[in-house]
Amino acid sequence: GAGVSQTPSNKVTEKGKYVELRCxxxxxxxxxxxYRQSLGQGPEFLIYFQGTGAADDSGLPNDRFFAVRPEGxxxxxxxxxxxxxxSAVYLCASSPNGGWxxxxxxxxxxxxxxxx
Amino acid sequence: xxxxxxxxxTLSVQEGDSAVIKCTYxxxxxNYFPWYKQELGKGPQLIIDIRSNVGEKKDQRIAVTLNKTAxxxxxxxxxxxxxxxxxxxxxxxxxxxxxxxxxxxxxxxLKVEL
Numbered sequence: 724g725a726g727v728s729q730t731p732s733n734k735v736t737e738k739g740k741y742v743e744l745r746c747x748x749x750x751x752x753x754x755x756x757x758y759r760q761s762l763g764q765g766p767e768f769l770i771y772f773q774g775t776g777a778a779d780d781s782g783l784p785n786d787r788f789f790a791v792r793p794e795g796x797x798x799x800x801x802x803x804x805x806x807x808x809x810s811a812v813y814l815c816a817s818s819p820n821g822g823w824x825x826x827x828x829x830x831x832x833x834x835x836x837x838x839x
Numbered sequence: 840x841x842x843x844x845x846x847x848x849t850l851s852v853q854e855g856d857s858a859v860i861k862c863t864y865x866x867x868x869x870n871y872f873p874w875y876k877q878e879l880g881k882g883p884q885l886i887i888d889i890r891s892n893v894g895e896k897k898d899q900r901i902a903v904t905l906n907k908t909a910x911x912x913x914x915x916x917x918x919x920x921x922x923x924x925x926x927x928x929x930x931x932x933x934x935x936x937x938x939x940x941x942x943x944x945x946x947x948x949l950k951v952e953l
Binding site: 727754756758763764765766767768771773778779781782814816818826827828829830831832833 | 843845873875880881882883884885888928930937938939940941942943944945946
């Protein structure tokens with residue numbers, strides 16, 4: 724079946740603007756993760772959803788970042804008042820169940836965000 | 840929180856040779872250690888993982904070893920091929936029933952030369 728998809732694949736915006744990044748997880752996966760990957764670095768955890776609720780948002784850098792998953796499938800990462808330092812690849816991953824089992828996280832291709 | 844260090848940052852090998860990438864972690868409670876391969880412009884793809892109750896795991900040309908006492912784990916790729924060229928990331932997490940938050944290393948750029 725289809726993997727994790729993310730839209731847009733690339734986003735260029737100006738400093739101070741608002742952006743929304745979308746993630747479509749694998750159908751039936753209840754766990755969804757957002758990571759941010761800066762150039763030459765490994766992905767860094769932002770937020771984890773189990774179903775509709777944000778179970779762990781400890782990785783969000785500040786209150787300009789917010790994410791939702793209203794129906795337990797598609798998720799949107801929202802960034803307000805973007806700054807040049809927000810430029811990165813934003814990765815989404817999903818897994819069948821985010822509980823005790825060691826479930827593989829399947830990553831999408833990412834959204835490359837450039838803030839000018 | 841967890842901290843994962845990865846070495847080397849770049850690795851160049853001849854086709855057919857072996858490649859070894861090493862990682863250390865700081866949180867002794869971490870119990871899950873996956874390895875991801877990332878090709879240019881794509882998301883990371885899991886290639887192998889290991890739990891803390893196992894010391895070694897092998898899948899064809901790929902193997903991972905874990906030393907819990909020393910808090911380090913390694914990826915071994917044998918008989919390397921040009922298509923193995925990519926960036927490899929190790930990661931660690933502590934499964935708590937509240938998700939699987941991965942902490943990644945900084946990556947190793949592997950180049951397999953003909």
